[in-house]
Each structure stands twice: as C-alpha cells, then as structure tokens.
Amino acid sequence: MSLKHALLGLLAEGPASGYELTKRFELSLANVWSAKHSQIYPELRKMAAEGWLVAGEEGSRGRKEYVITDDGRAELRRWLVEVRPERAGRNESMLRVFFLWTLDPAEAVAYLEREAAAAHAYVERLTALDALVAWDESGADFMGRLALEEGLLIAQVQAEWAEWAAEQIRSGRDATTLTGRRRRPPTKRQR
Numbered sequence: 001m002s003l004k005h006a007l008l009g010l011l012a013e014g015p016a017s018g019y020e021l022t023k024r025f026e027l028s029l030a031n032v033w034s035a036k037h038s039q040i041y042p043e044l045r046k047m048a049a050e051g052w053l054v055a056g057e058e059g060s061r062g063r064k065e066y067v068i069t070d071d072g073r074a075e076l077r078r079w080l081v082e083v084r085p086e087r088a089g090r091n092e093s094m095l096r097v098f099f100l101w102t103l104d105p106a107e108a109v110a111y112l113e114r115e116a117a118a119a120h121a122y123v124e125r126l127t128a129l130d131a132l133v134a135w136d137e138s139g140a141d142f143m144g145r146l147a148l149e150e151g152l153l154i155a156q157v158q159a160e161w162a163e164w165a166a167e168q169i170r171s172g173r174d175a176t177t178l179t180g181r182r183r184r185p186p187t188k189r190q191r
C-alpha cells in the first residue's frame with residue numbers, strides 16, 4: 001500500500017484539509033499503515049500534479065481543502081482491483097525469535113513476555129478506538145470495522161502465541177518435541 005492510495009481512499013469519503021486527513025489517518029489507517037503529518041502534505045501536492053485531486057483556495061492559516069477527482073477515483077479503483085497487495089513483509093519481532101537461542105532461556109522468555117504484553121496493549125488500544133468511533137452502516141465505517149476486527153484477532157493470536165512460546169522455553173521442550181506434535185497455540189476470541 002502506498003500513502004497516496006490511502007489518501008485517495010480517505011478523500012473518497014469526502015473533501016478534507018491536510019490536517020483533517022492527518023486526523024482521519026490517526027483515527028483509522030494508522031492501525032494498518034503509518035504516515036507522519038510531514039509526509040502527507042508533499043504527497044497531496046504530488047497527487048494534485050497527477051490530477052488525482054484538486055486543492056481549493058487557501059483559507060485561514062494556509063488551510064486548503066482537497067477533493068478527489070474522477071481520475072483520482074479511477075486510480076484508487078485501479079489500485080484496489082488490479083494491483084496485488086505486497087504480502088512479503090518484514091517482521092522484526094519475529095526475526096528476533098529466530099535468534100533467541102543465542103540468549104539465556106530466561107532472557108528469551110522475558111522477550112516473549114514483552115511481546116505478549118505489547119500485543120495485549122495493542123488489543124486494548126484497538127478496543128478503546130472501537131469505543132471512540134460512532135460506527136454507522138456506511139461503506140467506510142463497515143470496512144473500517146472489518147479492518148479493526150482483523151487487527152484485534154491478529155493481536156490476540158500474537159499474544160497467545162508469545163505466551164505459549166514462552167511456556168515452551170520454560171518447560172525445556174526441544175524442537176523435535178514441538179515439530180513432532182505439530183503443537184499450535186489455541187486461539188480464543190475474547191470479545
């Protein structure tokens with residue numbers, strides 16, 4: 001996903017200033033894609049040059065409202081329909097798991113416990129966000145809620161996995177015991 005497509009999607013909901021887009025980003029998309037306020041304005045200028053949006057007249061304090069154009073909607077549609085998502089990604093926390101064997105078992109367990117705590121904190125953050133949003137039945141809210149539910153489910157599974165993995169280390173299991181049993185952490189929905 002690129003920032004420009006995220007912004008096109010937000011502008012498809014309605015016109016907004018750069019500041020309003022930053023706030024919308026923080027409230028919804030920041031849970032799946034991060035962008036800083038300082039990244040948004042240059043991207044809006046590039047998108048205007050592409051013809052994907054138009055900027056209104058400058059108002060008080062330099063505020064401009066941006067509106068998606070037909071070309072911008074076509075680009076958003078093209079990206080959604082024709083461009084396959086990049087599935088291969090980087091996961092630094094899981095990369096570290098591969099090398100936990102270099103640590104004392106207590107240090108490896110402590111790392112996994114921190115990962116579980118971070119996942120639990122993310123669940124709490126998403127749950128609080130869910131309570132803040134006045135969801136309605138619109139397409140944007142419906143799809144946003146679906147994305148939030150996916151984030152909750154993944155974070156819960158990550159927490160359960162980290163707790164399970166820490167227990168495997170505490171109990172002194174070896175890799176043949178784990179792979180031979182095909183043991184997988186249980187998933188349980190807590191909502």
